[in-house]
Amino acid sequence: MMGNESSQLSGLEIEDKAIEITDFWCHYQATIKDSCRYFSLKSDGSVSVFKGEAATGPLWAISTPLEKFSNNLLKYRHPCIVRYISAWQQRSTLHLATEYVQPLSQILNTLTPLQICIGLNNILRALVFLQEQAGMSHNNVSMSAVYVTGDGQWKLGGMQYLCPFADLTSAYLKHARIHRYDKAVDPNEDSYEITTKVDQYGFAVLVDDVFKDCHDDEVPHLKEFRKYCRNSLQHQDPSQRPKLSDALLHNFFNHEFISIYKFLNFLPLKSEDEKCQFFSSILDNLKCYDEETVAKQLGGLLLSRLTMLDQTAQKEVIPFILKPRNDRIPNGEILGFFSLSVFKEHIKPRLMQLFGVRDSQIRMLLLRHFAKFVNVFSHEELSQHILPELLLGIKDTDDNLVSATLICLSELVPILGADTVIGGQRSKHFTDGRPNSKGKPLLPTTSPVPEPKDYPIAKSLQDLPCSEHIYENDSNDLTSFEKTLTLNERPSPVGGESLEDEIMVTETSKKIESEDDWSDWENSRQLSAATAGYIIGEDIIQEEFIHRNSIEDKLTQNINPITKIETNNIPESRTILLQKAAIQAKKNIVDISELDIKNQKYEHSKKGADEFDFFADMTPVIEKPTIVNIAQDNVTQGVSSKLNFVPDDSVDENEGWGEGWND
Template identity: 25%
Template structure:
């Protein structure tokens, strides 16, 4: 079983060996041993190869015997609670030796904080406030909608997705305080370092004290400690965390933003009935008033951008334009993972609906793409753009064609032949001239990746038709394209196609089309056999020396001179009989 070779888990190995189970995931490297009994692994979902995480609980470990009910409570809650800001459950494998929970791919917050790539204080602060906003939303949902207390809010219960978003996990003691037998009352003290994150009332009277306080009280207090921990990771817990729990002083603010500090103090109020709840923190943070200590969430750049992206397709055109302008102006300052896994997928999704925004969104996607890791560029940038070639929306098509130069080099031949060309060629016959012309120009960039069959047959049939297009600029560009393609065409195709195509251009009523015809003859001079030069090419070009337009005549004389010199050189080397 090679897919288990790197997991390093005796429990999982035993699970497979004894049960013969075909696991739905392939375990990778061990990421973290969580404080809450779980070991976290990177993994791959076997069904589709997507990246996932696996939390393993070893049921056979002697130290875990007493906390098995907490592990099962965590599984049960994670399985049933579905919320955008809660760790997303995918699957579970249970046996006598272990519980393995598969979730979306994540890293624990402590690890993410230590590996944070941002060295700019403002960017880091934006990310932390955005993350605390998401955790506050999750806790408000659990406290109010689910009437439950999380009871284990701490850095190791928060997980970070590849996009940098914060997800709430750690549901070992999550329960309803209305239930006298809730695990939070009977087993809350079994959590590692339980007292370090417990509110004052629990430290004084035990976990059963939560029966007589508001549902959010414990979570509000722990949220305050979490807030302190992420902004001041090298500082000890604030003095208010220890008896006699004095109110937080300005001296304990550290790096906590001044706008957040008033709420921080209220979260750590030792009186549970006066303590701020996560919902109230959320309301104050989202308040758009100018009052002191308000609006720290709603004015956060990442919060604004996420709200705009989530509702983009339903937004008014002015709101869309405002968001896109913000993204463009701030493109270089967003965290790379936020760009790759949050902004770009939303923009690509928005493009699927088509519309005038495509002209702005496609260049923006490519602008953001400059900061995407090379290994991810294909999946994050190229794949969504290639998919859009199937769109029937003309705004989307023209945006792709106008910006093709920015990603054409990243396209492989198979993608161009199998996915782009079948859709692209419909542009040659589009009723809108702008689409036809843009399609012709695009071929210059894609021609090196077209198959011989397409170049010598399908494409040339389209171009032959376009040489009679009603639009003069399209006829001109078609002739220029055939001239550029000339050296790439097959031997027989060159002899059959080039002279008739360029000769046709020399008879065009549009002066620049005639110039293009002469220039194309010169550009493909090496493509003609000497007998064709003498018998067909010179006779076709020489007539243009008497064109009514001087621009055409001047180029024609240059062409005649070029071909005559080639004939003279060839004749000088001929063997005299």
């Protein structure tokens, strides 16, 4: 359960249950919302909060133990000392916020001997810093003063007894002894004139405690170092005890694994030749060690900014570190150094931190290898942490960075979906234009299918099969151009939906008349509409409309053709016949039932005869295919024309409806 605390840290939530209780304070785990990600390896803003009350004693007359601890952390900064974040007073309780740490005593059983060796090296470096550079004595070196960060690094704490060497007296040690670790207190401490070697004795006790359950052969030179601690660091004569910096020169802190760790820690001090030689062989040297230990202890150093910016490391180390090892990867691909489970536990949290670094070189390196590790993240991690950082990258002014970022965004589309990656509303703009494999081919072929490398021979349109029947003229005088093939246009807007698609072959027996022959165009147009009441043959009307190149309303589809009138002799002109048909159609309207829409032959039959069409010039014109007429020298009078007709008075105009007005 979490509770809000009013503090100098905005958004701080402290757990109700303490993970450690000492004589001076209670240690709680806490989280800072919307905070810097570098407080913890988890990138969730985890921190540690120490709450302390006032204590009694001669050493705490001026300040409480937690207050001294806080002031010393603020003053003495070192990579191997617990990192100070903030401190504040709330009523009578002092609060100290530090980086996320855990007491060593709670996780010691989960550490390997190699990890313990590296941890002791960190504590020894912190003590050397305090003694030889700050001129301070810790006076409380024990397991209770050691904390472990989220990435497994040991940090020195418990600095409430810290004091300068000038103030370190037997009386001071006597006042502090009541709360110090009894085993780490030299029994003859009161009788010594030299009191500056207290930390050497305490460090030797710490070594014995952490390696209590380990065998001497589990870590190189462990047996020798234990003997060195008993005989030298715990010598009966404090003057014979060596400096702690001399202990760093022991072989126990200089075997291969520790040497790699030290080299990565002091990388800025190395020359280019040393770094080139080191990174060329580091992975081969680390293969003989436990990969989980390597990932936990060296993962942060292998992915540090200095390492990632080194040219040799970018070629020899980074590609293998950023790729998880998968046994199912086909042969020939580069295998990663860490297994998938170890990668997710120790390397993935560091990658999430690195994506928050605003360094173009670091970001480009991550983008270059993004496809190798993108699948280790969960959907929530990708959408909540990685995607926002990538979207920030596409707004940068560096074109190379934007280009690489867009490529990485494409890797997220199959995982998160395009809606999450690009946002906004999407619509389908493209369709699958592939032909249906189960459908029948449009042009069936009898020839065998050519090989993929062969190219089909081009065929002319005449060679292709045609499902329509083409009528040929038997006349021997006609040339090949006299066979005119006319394809139907799309149906006219009114009444043309039910017209059948067909191929018309027309043969003309006369020349195209000149424009002067159509002087009475408007009247002829209206008369032709009236004539259609009697001459309702579809072919006749179509021929009439083709000759005039205009759109007329089609016949009502429910009217059945009555007859087709063809004449071989044309005694009268076309205009006279059309006028007679119009007059006859007007006379035949003798009953009001003729006005019923279902008895009318088509829509404008009466309008064309009785009144002038003011909207005739507004009729939309859709171009019909041009009919090529082959002129002949002699017009044969025997050729019939669809416009040469004589109205049949015997035809019943109501025939075809099947019902009367009174039905």
